Amino acid sequence: MTTPEAADPHPPTTQLPGPHPPYGTPDAPRIAVRGEAHLEVDPEIARLGITVTARGRDRRTALDDLTRRNTTVLDLVKNYGDAVERLETGAFSITPELTRHGRGERIRTYHGAVRITAELADFTALGELTTRLADLDLTHIDGPRWTLRPGSPAHRDARAQAVREAVQRAREYAEALGTTLAALVELADIGAESPTAHPPAPGRMRSAAYAMAAEADTGAAPLDLEPERQHVYAAVNARFTMHPPRL
Incomplete structure (x- = not known):
């Protein structure tokens, strides 16, 4: 009767190749x-930041004026067709302004604002559009900011x-x-x-x-x-x- 050989307590290990050194060798400097x-x-794109604002004694008046001015700006920018690659509305706010004197808190007036961003690739239209936007009431223009597409x-x-x-x-x-x-x-x-x-x-x-x-x-x-x-x-x-x- 044969008996199985006892397992070797220290079996041979296989040597794995190590990583290549980060330096050269005489044979391969x-x-x-x-x-x-x-x-x-x-540049490929000119970006305009447009802020439309409005004021009113009451909230509804400020909101109506802001809506009308916002529509005027959007219609003006859209009239330039393919020259405008992107037109986006960002932040919108209606904020009450309180009186500084007197007892109690009273609302003096309301301030409204809408932030719009327009990107143009046709720079020949940029100067005219910028001037016409700046000519509108209570409209602030920031730009142009020139950049490349990603x-x-x-x-x-x-x-x-x-x-x-x-x-x-x-x-x-x-x-x-x-x-x-x-x-x-x-x-x-x-x-x-x-x-x-x-x-x-x-x-x-x-x-x-x-x-x-x-x-x-x-x-x-x-x-x-x-x-x-x-x-x-x-x-x-x-x-x-x-x-x-x-x-």
């Missing part, structure tokens, strides 16, 4: 570089240029050692592009569209607005291996 790109491009090709172009710069810089280091690149080891996006506000570059973009409407209107002349150039930035870290140089 590594180069770590940083690639950056700075682009200056025209999916603008300018962001992609900046990232691609940053990668090309990293490759070119690594090649220059390798050439300085009398060798060439062998392979890409790592490519890391270390920062998203960030458009920032800068003074507008030379060049004029006049508000020339909708001339017939401007001539028919006896209001103020359209503003001549200069689009503000946008600066896009991208950066990457890259690691390459190169063929062993002869030192």
